[in-house]
Amino acid sequence: MYTSLRATTRTLIGLLQSRIQADPELGVVFHPAGTMVVSPNTPVEMTDNTQSGLSVWLYRVVRDEQTLNAPPQRIGFDQIEYPPLPMRLYYLMTPIADSDEEGSGSEMEQAILGKVLQTLHDTPILRGADLLGDLAGTDVEMAVRLESMDLEEITRVWDSLESSYQLSVSYEVSVVPIDTGKQPVAASPVYTVANEYGTIVGHGESADGP
Numbered sequence: 108m109y110t111s112l113r114a115t116t117r118t119l120i121g122l123l124q125s126r127i128q129a130d131p132e133l134g135v136v137f138h139p140a141g142t143m144v145v146s147p148n149t150p151v152e153m154t155d156n157t158q159s160g161l162s163v164w165l166y167r168v169v170r171d172e173q174t175l176n177a178p179p180q181r182i183g184f185d186q187i188e189y190p191p192l193p194m195r196l197y198y199l200m201t202p203i204a205d206s207d208e209e210g211s212g213s214e215m216e217q218a219i220l221g222k223v224l225q226t227l228h229d230t231p232i233l234r235g236a237d238l239l240g241d242l243a244g245t246d247v248e249m250a251v252r253l254e255s256m257d258l259e260e261i262t263r264v265w266d267s268l269e270s271s272y273q274l275s276v277s278y279e280v281s282v283v284p285i286d287t288g289k290q291p292v293a294a295s296p297v298y299t300v301a302n303e304y305g306t307i308v309g310h311g312e313s314a315d316g317p
Contacts (some may be wrong), residue, residue, distance in 0.1 A: 108286040112165065114240030115196055115249065115283050120145050120163050121239045124228040132243070133222060143204070150201040151270050159203050161219055166264060167197035171282045191284035197254065199264060201275040216274055227251050227278060252279045 108114075124145040127137045136143045143160035146153055150162045173192035180188050202219035204212040230237070233250040254277040256264075265272045 108241050109288070110192070110200065111247075111283050111285050112196065114238070114242040115233075116147050116163065116165055116198075117240040118199065118233055118238050118242060118249075119251075120147060122230060122233070122237055123161065123163065123226055125224060127219070127222055130176055130191055130222060133218060149268060150199075150203060150273055150275070151268050153203050159205060161200070161223065162201040162203060164199045164201070165196055166245060166267075169195045169197070171195050189287040189289050191286045193282040194285060195279055195281040196283055198278050198280065199275050200278060203273070213274075220276065220292075224253070224276070229251070232308050247284060249280050249283055252281075254279050261273065267306075270312070294308045 124137070127145065130137075135141060137145070137160065144158060145161045145163060146158060147163055147165070148156070148158070149164045153160070153162050171240075173193075180190060200220070200223050202216035204215035204219070231251055232248055233251060234246075238247060240247060256277050261272065262276075265301045
């Protein structure tokens with residue numbers, strides 16, 4: 108399944124949207140009939156399209172080095188399957204509001220961002236019913252972690268958008284699997300499994316006793 112990136116974005120947006128819409132204060136403007144949306148577009152794209160709400164922008168994709176060299180998995184007595192490509196995804200969460208929204212624009216943006224922080228603090232693992240798109244119904248589990256960005260990193264991200272800095276935070280979602288497109292391959296069949304074991308003994312003792 109090569110669509111895991113898109114499915115992860117949909118999962119994040121679905122979670123944030125449902126929690127924001129259920130909020131007594133924010134739900135009024137984020138309701139389907141309201142004026143604010145949770146969007147995968149960049150903050151600049153939302154502003155250019157006169158949209159307000161929350162930008163959930165996937166801005167960086169990195170492979171996970173810790174699980175990159177996982178061995179093939181045996182899926183039958185005579186077949187093995189290549190492991191998926193493990194990825195780490197980085198999302199920039201940017202609230203966008205103007206003075207026409209309820210309260211001042213900056214106050215609304217702080218309220219939206221606070222709800223994002225609360226939601227992802229309460230739901231640090233995405234799994235089961237949380238998963239949307241092509242991840243729905245799978246056993247995938249993904250961790251969501253708040254990223255600390257220094258001034259240089261923040262500046263680099265906003266420079267790439269050719270825009271001045273706006274209040275925002277970054278989250279890492281890992282590990283997101285990109286399944287291989289290769290077919291399973293034949294392997295030597297397993298006929299028997301021999302369990303080998305030993306006895307751990309203390310200093311000065313033997314396996315037969317003191």
